[in-house]
Amino acid sequence: MNIFSSITYTLHAATQASIYYYPLIFLGIVAFVMLALGIRNIDRKVFAGITFAAVLISMIMILLDPYDEVVVGNNALLFNRFTMFFAVILIISVLYIIFPAIRGLKSKPEIFYATLLFVLIGMLVSAFSYNLIIIFVSFEAVSLGTYVLAGYGKQKRHLEASAKYFFTGTIGTAFTVFGLSFFYTATGTFSLTSEVISSSPAMLIALIFLLIGFGFKLAIFPMHQWAIDAYDGTENSVSAFLSTGTKILAFMILIKIFLVGFAGDYHDIFLLFVILSVFSMTYANLAALSQNNLKRLLAYSSVAQAGYLILVIALVGYTGIGNVAYVAIAAGMFYSLVYIFMKGGSFLAMNLVNRESVSVSDVAGLARKSPVTALSFAILLMGLAGIPFTGGFTAKYYLFLSLIEGNLWWLAVIAILNSAISVFYYFRVIMFMFWKEPTSEDHFNLTAYSKAPVIASAVIMVALFFFFYLLPTLNGMAPGLFATMGGI
Amino acid sequence: MFMLAIFIVLILLSFATFFMGTRAGVFAKSSAALILMLTVVYAFLNFSGTGAGGFTSESTYAFASGIGIYFSIGVDGLTVSLLILSAVISLIALLIANRKEYTASFYGLMLLTETGLFGILLSRDFLFFYIFWEIVLVPMYFIIGRYGGERKDTVSLKFFVYTHIGSVFILLSILTLFSYYYSYSGVFTLQMSTLLNSAFINNSGYLPLFWKDFMLFGFLLGFLVKLPSFPLHSWLPDSYTTAPYPATVMLAGGLSLMGGYGLFGILLPIYSTINITVLWVLIALGIISLLYFAFTAMFQMNMKRMMAYASASAMGFVTISFAAGILDSTLSIRSIELSGGIFQIVAHGIIMALIFSVLYFITENTGKENIYQMGGVHREMPWLSSFLLAGFLASLGLPGLAGFIGEFSIVVGMFQTVGWLIFFVILAMIVTASYHIWTAQRSLYGAYNENLGKIKDASRSEIAILASVTLVIFVLGVYPNLIFGIISAYVGGII
Numbered sequence: 001m002n003i004f005s006s007i008t009y010t011l012h013a014a015t016q017a018s019i020y021y022y023p024l025i026f027l028g029i030v031a032f033v034m035l036a037l038g039i040r041n042i043d044r045k046v047f048a049g050i051t052f053a054a055v056l057i058s059m060i061m062i063l064l065d066p067y068d069e070v071v072v073g074n075n076a077l078l079f080n081r082f083t084m085f086f087a088v089i090l091i092i093s094v095l096y097i098i099f100p101a102i103r104g105l106k107s108k109p110e111i112f113y114a115t116l117l118f119v120l121i122g123m124l125v126s127a128f129s130y131n132l133i134i135i136f137v138s139f140e141a142v143s144l145g146t147y148v149l150a151g152y153g154k155q156k157r158h159l160e161a162s163a164k165y166f167f168t169g170t171i172g173t174a175f176t177v178f179g180l181s182f183f184y185t186a187t188g189t190f191s192l193t194s195e196v197i198s199s200s201p202a203m204l205i206a207l208i209f210l211l212i213g214f215g216f217k218l219a220i221f222p223m224h225q226w227a228i229d230a231y232d233g234t235e236n237s238v239s240a241f242l243s244t245g246t247k248i249l250a251f252m253i254l255i256k257i258f259l260v261g262f263a264g265d266y267h268d269i270f271l272l273f274v275i276l277s278v279f280s281m282t283y284a285n286l287a288a289l290s291q292n293n294l295k296r297l298l299a300y301s302s303v304a305q306a307g308y309l310i311l312v313i314a315l316v317g318y319t320g321i322g323n324v325a326y327v328a329i330a331a332g333m334f335y336s337l338v339y340i341f342m343k344g345g346s347f348l349a350m351n352l353v354n355r356e357s358v359s360v361s362d363v364a365g366l367a368r369k370s371p372v373t374a375l376s377f378a379i380l381l382m383g384l385a386g387i388p389f390t391g392g393f394t395a396k397y398y399l400f401l402s403l404i405e406g407n408l409w410w411l412a413v414i415a416i417l418n419s420a421i422s423v424f425y426y427f428r429v430i431m432f433m434f435w436k437e438p439t440s441e442d443h444f445n446l447t448a449y450s451k452a453p454v455i456a457s458a459v460i461m462v463a464l465f466f467f468f469y470l471l472p473t474l475n476g477m478a479p480g481l482f483a484t485m486g487g488i
Numbered sequence: 489m490f491m492l493a494i495f496i497v498l499i500l501l502s503f504a505t506f507f508m509g510t511r512a513g514v515f516a517k518s519s520a521a522l523i524l525m526l527t528v529v530y531a532f533l534n535f536s537g538t539g540a541g542g543f544t545s546e547s548t549y550a551f552a553s554g555i556g557i558y559f560s561i562g563v564d565g566l567t568v569s570l571l572i573l574s575a576v577i578s579l580i581a582l583l584i585a586n587r588k589e590y591t592a593s594f595y596g597l598m599l600l601t602e603t604g605l606f607g608i609l610l611s612r613d614f615l616f617f618y619i620f621w622e623i624v625l626v627p628m629y630f631i632i633g634r635y636g637g638e639r640k641d642t643v644s645l646k647f648f649v650y651t652h653i654g655s656v657f658i659l660l661s662i663l664t665l666f667s668y669y670y671s672y673s674g675v676f677t678l679q680m681s682t683l684l685n686s687a688f689i690n691n692s693g694y695l696p697l698f699w700k701d702f703m704l705f706g707f708l709l710g711f712l713v714k715l716p717s718f719p720l721h722s723w724l725p726d727s728y729t730t731a732p733y734p735a736t737v738m739l740a741g742g743l744s745l746m747g748g749y750g751l752f753g754i755l756l757p758i759y760s761t762i763n764i765t766v767l768w769v770l771i772a773l774g775i776i777s778l779l780y781f782a783f784t785a786m787f788q789m790n791m792k793r794m795m796a797y798a799s800a801s802a803m804g805f806v807t808i809s810f811a812a813g814i815l816d817s818t819l820s821i822r823s824i825e826l827s828g829g830i831f832q833i834v835a836h837g838i839i840m841a842l843i844f845s846v847l848y849f850i851t852e853n854t855g856k857e858n859i860y861q862m863g864g865v866h867r868e869m870p871w872l873s874s875f876l877l878a879g880f881l882a883s884l885g886l887p888g889l890a891g892f893i894g895e896f897s898i899v900v901g902m903f904q905t906v907g908w909l910i911f912f913v914i915l916a917m918i919v920t921a922s923y924h925i926w927t928a929q930r931s932l933y934g935a936y937n938e939n940l941g942k943i944k945d946a947s948r949s950e951i952a953i954l955a956s957v958t959l960v961i962f963v964l965g966v967y968p969n970l971i972f973g974i975i976s977a978y979v980g981g982i983i
Contacts, residue, residue, distance in 0.1 A: 382626075387622060387623075387626065388618075388619040388620075388622045388623050389619070389623060393619070393622075397615075397659070400659065400660065400663055401663050401666065401667065404660065404663040404664055404666075404667050405667040405670075409660070409664075409699070409702060412660055412663075413660065416656045416657075416659065416660060417653070417656075419656065420649065420652055420653040420656050421649075423648065423649050423652050424645065424649045427629070427645055427648055427649070428645060431633055431641045431644070431645060434630070434633065434634060435633050435634055435640070435641055436641070468555065468557050469555075471555055472555055
C-alpha cells in the first residue's frame with residue numbers, strides 16, 4: 001500500500017506537472033531542428049524568425065499554464081505565480097535580442113540561435129527549481145551557453161572577452177560548488193526548505209561561498225570587474241543579454257537561495273548584503289562618472305543597478321518574512337521587469353554607432369540625425385536615472401517605499417543619493433546626444449534593426465510608468481517565493 | 489472640473505506645439521494667452537468677492553486605489569494666485585521670445601514647463617505632486633542645454649543634478665508619511681489633505697520623533713533648494729546667467745514659486761509640528777540670504793547675474809515670513825506676515841519677469857550685458873531705460889509698486905518676533921536699494937558710451953508687452969487686495 005500509494009502519487013504529480021514541461025521540450029526540439037537545418041545554406045533572418053516564434057510560443061504556453069502550486073519531486077521544481085513571473089521576464093530578455101543580434105552574425109547563425117534556446121531552457125529550469133543541485137546544473141548550462149554567445153564574432157576582442165568571462169565564470173562555479181558542499185554538510189539536504197534550519201558554522205561558510213559564486217554572475221562590487229570587460233568586449237546584443245538575462249537570473253537565484261535556504265541566518269544576510277549593495281552602488285556610480293567609453297559606462301551602471309536590486313535581499317534579511325518583505329520582493333520583481341527594458345534597450349542602442357568601441361562623444365549629434373531615436377535613448381537613460389514618466393521611476397519608487405516601510409531610512413538615503421549621483425553621468429550622455437557637434441558624419445547606423453529596439457523599449461518604458469497597479473498583483477505573487485517553507 | 493479641463497488643454501497644446509513647425513511661436517504665444525485667460529476666468533468665478541480661500545473644488549480619480557494612488561486635483565486661495573502667476577510669467581516669457589534660433593521645440597518645452605508648474609500646484613496627491621516637481625526640471629534642462637549661452641552644457645547638467653538631489657529628499661519624506669500613515673490608520677493613501685494632518689504627525693506614538701524630523705528635514709531641504717536659500721543656492725547664478733532670457737523669466741518666477749508653494753502649501757498646513765529651533769534656523773537663513781545675496785549682487789559686473797542674486801535675495805523675505813509668521817503669537821499679525829510672504833512670491837515673479845525682459849531687449853539691441861560696457865543708454869533707448877528703472881524701483885520696494893506690499897507686511901509683521909534682528913533686514917533693504925540705483929546710474933544715465941554706436945530702442949510690440957507688465961506691477965502696488973484678499977483668506981483658513 002505504502003509503496004503503491006507513493007508511486008501513484010509520483011505519477012500523479014508527474015502527469016500534473018508535465019503540462020509545465022511542454023515549453024521546455026518544445027524549445028529543445030526547435031533548437032535541434034535548427035541545428036539540423038544549418039546544413040542547408042539558409043538565410044540568418046529565417047533562423048531569427050524561427051527562434052522568435054519559438055520563444056514567443058513558449059512564453060504563451062507558460063502564460064496559459066494554470067497558476068496552481070505544483071511541486072515536483074522533493075521541491076525539485078515548483079510551479080507557481082512567482083516562479084512563472086520570473087520565467088516570463090527571462091523569456092522577455094531573450095526575446096529582446098533575437099532580431100538585433102542578426103547584425104553581428106556573419107557565419108553559422110543556427111549555432112547562435114540554438115545556443116540561445118539552450119540557454120533559455122537552462123534559465124527556465126533554474127527559475128522553477130528549488131533544489132540546489134538542479135539550480136546549479138541548469139545555471140551551469142546557462143553559463144556554458146553564454147560563454148559561447150560571448151565569443152561569437154570573428155574579432156579578437158570578442159574572444160578575449162569570452163575568455164575573460166569564461167575564466168572568472170569558472171572561478172565563480174568553483175566557489176558555488178564549494179558552498180553547495182558545505183550547505184549539504186550543514187543541512188543534509190539540497191532542497192531549499194526551512195525544514196532544516198541549521199545553526200552549524202558550516203552554514204555561514206556555505207553562505208559566503210555561495211554569495212561569492214553567484215555574486216560573480218550578478219556582478220556586484222568586488223566581483224564585478226570581469227563584467228566591465230566582458231560587456232565592453234562582446235557584441236552589443238550579447239552584452240544586452242548578459243547584463244539583463246543572466247543578471248536577473250542570478251538575482252532570482254540569490255533571492256531563492258538566501259531567503260529560503262538560509263532562513264535561519266537572516267541577520268548575516270542583512271549585514272553582508274547591505275555592505276555589498278552600498279559598495280556596489282557607490283563604487284560603480286563613482287567609477288561611471290569618469291568613464292568616456294559608453295559601453296563601459298553602461299556596464300558600471302549595471303553594477304550599480306545590481307546594487308539597488310540586492311537591497312531587496314538586505315531588506316528582507318532585516319525585517320524577516322512578513323508584509324514588508326512581500327512589498328520588497330514585489331518591488332524587486334517590478335525592478336527586474338523594468339530593468340530588462342531599460343538596460344537591454346540602452347545596450348542595444350550601441351548598435352546605432354558603427355564603431356568598434358563606442359565612446360560617449362560618438363553619440364554626439366544623434367539628435368540631429370534621428371531625433372526620435374535620440375529621444376528614445378534619452379528616455380531609457382532617464383529610466384535608469386529614475387526620472388518620472390519612465391518605468392524606472394516607478395520601480396525606484398517602490399524600492400525606496402519598501403525601504404522606508406522596513407525602517408531602513410539610512411539605506412534609503414544612501415540609495416537615493418546614489419541615484420542622484422547617477423543622474424550626472426546619464427545626463428552627460430544625453431547632453432552629448434543633443435548638443436555636441438558630431439565627430440564625423442557617417443558613423444551612425446540608422447537601419448531599422450538598430451532603431452526599432454531602442455524606440456520600442458522607450459515606448460514600453462513610458463508605458464511601464466503607468467503600471468502602478470501592477471504592484472498589488474506582484475505583492476500577491478511574492479509570498480510564492482516562500483512556498484516550499486510550509487506554513488508561511 | 490473646469491481646472492482639470494484647463495490642465496488637459498494645456499498638456500495637449502504643449503505637445504501640439506512641437507509639431508507646429510514655423511508657426512510654433514505664434515501658436516505657443518496664443519496658447520499661453522488662452523491658458524492665462526481661462527485661469528483668470530476660473531479664479532474670478534470661484535474666488536471673487538466671497539473672500540473664500542479654501543478648496544473650492546477637489547476631484548479625485550482612482551489610479552491604483554489598492555496602494556493609495558489617486559490622481560486628485562484641487563485649487564485653493566494659495567494655488568489659484570500662484571497658478572495665475574505661472575500663467576502670467578509663461579505668457580511673458582513666450583511673448584518676448586523672438587529669436588530666429590528658437591525652433592518649435594523651444595516653445596514646446598516652455599509650455600511643458602508651464603504644464604509642470606500647473607501640475608505641481610493642482611495636484612492634491614503627493615505622488616503626482618512629486619512627479620510634476622521632478623518633471624519641471626526636464627524641459628528646463630533641455631532649454632538651458634540647447635539654447636543657453638556660454639558653458640551651457642555643464643551648467644545645464646549642474647542645474648539638473650543639484651536641484652534633483654534636493655528633490656529626492658522630498659520623495660523620502662513623502663514615503664515616510666505614506667508608510668507611517670498606514671500604521672496609524674490602516675489605509676494606504678497619498679492624499680495631501682489626509683497626510684498633512686498635524687494630529688497624526690505630532691502623535692509620536694505613530695510617527696516617531698526621529699521620523700518626524702526626518703520628514704520635515706527632507707521637505708525643507710527640497711524646498712529651500714528651489715527657493716533658493718543661502719547655503720543651497722549655487723545652482724542659481726550659473727543657471728540664470730546661462731539660460732536664454734525667456735527661460736530665465738521662467739526660472740526666476742517658476743522655480744521660486746515651487747519653493748514658495750512648498751513652504752506655504754505643504755508645510756504651512758502642518759505648521760504646529762515644526763520645531764521652534766528649526767523656525768529660528770529658517771529666520772537666520774532668510775536673513776543671511778537677504779544680506780549675502782544683496783552684497784554679492786552689488787559687486788556683479790554682469791547685469792543678468794546681478795539680477796539673479798537680487799532675485800535670490802528677495803526670496804530671503806519669503807523664508808523669513810514663513811518662519812516668523814509661525815512664531816508670531818498675535819493672530820492678526822501672523823496673518824499679515826504669512827500673506828505678505830505669499831504676496832512677495834507673486835510680486836517677485838512678475839517684477840523679475842519685467843526686469844529680465846527689459847534686459848533681454850537691451851542685450852539684443854546693444855549686445856552687451858556688462859554694466860561697465862553700457863553707460864548713458866537712456867539717450868538712445870529711453871523706453872527700455874525707463875522700463876528697466878521701473879523694474880528696479882519695484883524690485884527695491886518702492887511704495888506704490890508691487891514689491892512694496894510684500895516687503896512692508898513682512899517687515900511690519902516680523903518686528904514682534906525677531907526683535908533687534910530687524911536691523912539686519914533694514915540693512916539688507918538699504919543695500920538692495922543702493923545697488924539697484926547705483927546700477928541704474930552707471931548703465932542708464934550719465935555720459936553716453938560712444939563705443940556702443942547707434943542702437944535702436946524697443947519696437948512698438950515690445951513696448952506694449954513691457955508696458956502691460958509694468959501696469960500689472962503698478963496695479964498690484966496700489967490695489968493689492970486684488971489677490972491679497974484671496975491669500976489672506978487662505979492663510980486665515982489655516983491658522
